[in-house]
Amino acid sequence: MAISSSALGGCSLSLLLKETIQEAVMSNIAEHEKGEPQAFVPALRYKWATGVYDLVIEYFTRGRALRRLSVDAIAPEAEETILDLGCGTGGLSFALAQAELRASITGYDIDSDILDLARKKTAFQDGAPVVTFREVNVTDTASLPQQDIGRFDCVTSSLVFHHLTHDQKQRALRSVHTLLRPGGRFVLIDWGPGVNMFLRAAFWLVRLLDGLAVTRDNANGNLPDMLEEAGFEQVDTKPLLNTMFGTVWQYSAAK
Secondary structure, eight states: OOOOHHHHHHHHHHHHHHHHHHHHHHHHHHHHHHTOOOSOOOTTSSGGGGGGHHHHHHHHSOHHHHHHHHHHHHOOOTTOEEEEETOTTSHHHHHHHHHOTTSEEEEEESOHHHHHHHHHHGGGOTTSOOOEEEEOOTTOGGGSOGGGTTOEEEEEEESOGGGSOHHHHHHHHHHHHHHEEEEEEEEEEEEEOOSSHHHHHHHHHHHHHHOTTTTHHHHTTOHHHHHHHTTOEEEEEEEEEEETTEEEEEEEEEO
């Protein structure tokens, strides 16, 4: 019986996920015993997995649908300056640039390897404005590029905050507040409580993969309160997309 390439691809990704979760669980146990959380978590947790990041996101989190819904939620306008915080390989950054050709898009990420992948994609973005990518640690407000302080009309972040500890989340939110101009908006897109018991159970796979401590605020629905504590106003939340791993939420707020 013939086996399709898509089926083989699905099997390979499923095997990759299984192996990654097993390794992550052991790593989480080791970190717990040491009491030393990771300072920097690469995409998919491990450096060796960075090269297959796009494939995994597309397959397991309904990547295309999430990008389309994210662009709709962000609603880029002409002449706006928009920051994609934790841009990864640039998928959302490029989608925003294509959705509004007159907007100015910047992508921040702490991972130099994944930014290399993002910059290589620039050559394939026919007709879209060039996206500016910068290596920035947004959990350190003092290290933010001075030219970007108070510059952005909108800051967005997709599937990044669940990698951060509670303290790192607080510092990153303060950085976002600093980077936004007065009246600017923040559109945070990330995991939240599952909308039903099955999706809440499914989210445990993400928690085992990325760490129980860093995903606790997401699972417990704490992000809206954290936004208000960071000085944001008009906080609005709603479920954005259900996936096999849980529910992705949209958290919108204004400076």
